[in-house]
């Protein structure tokens with residue numbers, strides 16, 4: 408069973424995302440694009456995941472994997488995907504406890520909107536989410552694994568916040584079988600310069616901060632037929648497929 412995915416999407420909780428990245432809009436756009444699975448991955452927070460999951464149930468949308476995009480102490484972005492809401496909330500607590508208590512300046516960084524399933528604003532996150540936490544990549548990987556999730560180095564082909572750029576390589580002991588690339592072209596280019604990356608499997612996500620940037624149904628994961636579309640079975644099968652080994 409082929410499942411078209413986009414597993415790196417920011418909601419309006421990320422200060423750098425547009426305000427119309429609301430639960431219903433994200434789900435409607437993902438449906439329009441024909442995606443079978445999406446992940447909501449705001450910077451350092453999973454607080455809007457429940458609303459997007461509920462909106463997707465209301466609108467018969469794609470399966471929604473709760474997650475967050477974590478910035479480690481090395482200033483590396485990591486795509487964190489978790490099996491359920493409970494685990495996503497637990498991981499958020501871990502990250503929150505490791506975040507400096509610096510308040511957001513909406514006039515400089517943008518607003519950090521908390522939303523419900525009907526796109527109503529329920530509040531604003533006051534702690535600045537665009538800052539590194541004090542946990543390193545390996546510590547984060549261990550925490551995520553203990554929760555049954557996966558931690559995948561994000562946009563490794565980019566210059567900023569990429570594990571490849573920051574460390575000069577993907578450490579052999581970092582537990583991942585997958586690397587996220589911006590596109591197949593970017594992956595090819597990257598592979599030309601770093602042949603050792605051929606050992607990893609590529610994941611192509613949009614990292615959408617605007618509705619129009621949510622991916623077309625172009626990249627898919629091969630899942631067992633028993634996974635079914637939508638629901639917990641599909642979520643579980645995706646997490647299984649992305650495990651380090």
Ligand SMILES: [Zn+2]
Pocket residue numbers: 476484561562568
């Ligand atoms: Zn990033």
Ligand SMILES: [Zn+2]
Pocket residue numbers: 415417476614
């Ligand atoms: Zn991102």
